[in-house]
Amino acid sequence: MSEPEVAARGSAALLGPAEVRDLAQRLGVRPTKQLGQNFVHDANTVRRIVAAAGVGRSDTVLEVGPGLGSLTLALLDVVDSVVAVEIDPVLARQLPSTVERRAPELADQLRVVEADALRVGSADLPLRPTALVANLPYNVAVPVLLHLMAEFPSITVALVMVQAEVADRLAASPGGRVYGVPSVKAGFFGTVRRAGAVGTQVFWPAPRVDSGLVRIDRYVDPPWPTDAEHRRRVFAVVDAAFAQRRKTLRAALASWAGTPAEAERKLLAADISPTARGETLDTAAYVRLAAQE
Known part of the structure; x- marks a missing residue:
């Protein structure tokens, strides 16, 4: 889907810096390093992520770590189904209410699963995802990405935001200084490339390092067995x-x-x-x- 199409459908009231802080305060949520929580509060950034994923109305998007719902709202503007996997019970319970309040006409397109993304399987999800779009928790980004690509072969494209250094490793070519295990394993599932950079100022709390977008397009005709x-x-x-x-x-x-x-x-x-x-x-x-x- 092109960026003009993304903009044309939009009806959700996206979260800004003030809304993110107010919602977190009301819920008593304090972002933790243990869960790798850094909440995006910039509407242009979440729209850019959705556009880079290229998802459309026919897609069922799996989102991991939706947090307060910034990216979730932007996704619901474009696709007909979002399955959000959230490990934090407070955030998992709040997300449907946030969507209902800010985009009531889109609320029935969201399904929330309270689970650990490192352990979630096909039996845990109500729908079969066709795409993965997520701001992945920094401390488990690579294991989560590889697990989900392996567990859900129905995912044809993944667009994830991770630490810039991790993005470089995932998309690295052989022979480079940062080429390693994540590069090879991600390449097992499809073609991997960098899809953009994200600064620290769009998050609350602001992380100490920049972030990067990585896109994986799963092989249509895999060049090797994938069992x-x-x-x-x-x-x-x-x-x-x-x-x-x-x-x-x-x-x-x-x-x-x-x-x-x-x-x-x-x-x-x-x-x-x-x-x-x-x-x-x-x-x-x-x-x-x-x-x-």
């Missing part, structure tokens, strides 16, 4: 390779393969140099390596 067992094997190789990233793969993968010699055999069979290091391989190379018997 849980195959993913587990691939991720095990990735974890082993980066656990000792300064070592050659022959040495780093010795425990995974059983011996350095066996690691070398598997690497050569996968057309990978035993003297290469983990940060030089793309996701496809790790998939080939995991397939070696």
